[in-house]
Amino acid sequence: MAIRDWPAAERPREKLLREGSDSLSDAELVAVLLRTGVRGADAVSLARQVLSTLGGLRGLLEARQERLADCQGCGPATYATLHAALELGRRYVYAALEREGPLENPHAASQYLVSRMKAYEREVFACLFLDTRHRVITLRELFFGSIDSATVHPREIVKSCLELNCAAIILAHNHPSGVAEPSAADGAITRRIVDALALIDVRVLDHLVVGEREAVSMAALGML
Secondary structure, three states, rough: OHHHHHHHHHHHHHHHHHHHHHOOOOHHHHHHHHHHOEOEEEEHHHHHHHHHHOOOHHHHHHHHHHHHHHOOOOOOOHHHHHHHHHHHHHHHHHHHHHOOOOOOOHHHHHHHHHHOOOOOOOOOOEEEEEEOOEEEEEEEEEEEEOOOOOOOHHHHHHHHHHHHHHOOOOOEEOOOOOOOOHHHHHHHHHHHHHHHHHHHEEEEEEEEEEEEOOOOOOOOOOOO
16 A cells, blocks of 8 residues: 555654654654655555665665665665755754854764764764864864774874964864774874964864764863
């Protein structure tokens, strides 16, 4: 039976409009994005199949295009729709971060960095550049490494700070292992960057280590 033949109270789109998006299950939310099913499966049934095949919502949203294409009814249009929705979510959080600033809304900073960096298969080192009022100027991913290391050059961070005329920065990098625990090497490179930026009067406010579900603040751990 097609979803259009379901009772109105059970249709995902109508349920969302009536009760809010948080009332829908993962499969129902995916079904709203899929819009239609395939022969023998309505959109909700198809969504359940895809979620089961890919290991849940995270597996679906992090699946490469070729992996998603292996699922029935999921072609390039489906991939584009899902990733557009994911990017809208990221940009919504980033907009709050730009408006309020990472110090006033540290949760937004952590949430945005985790959503952006947690799925990287190699280590990425980024800098959040801030103005004199600690509002966000921009985020730049500057250094890229193997699965367990990245070569970070303080002079390149100094160049970016001068180019953007920033007053402070927040450092961030991911651990592809998913464990957000700062290492001795993380502490050493942080101290080198702090020393280099002190020469141009730019403060390092924090260094966030991004894991699978959280970002750990090195400042909160007393490592700055």
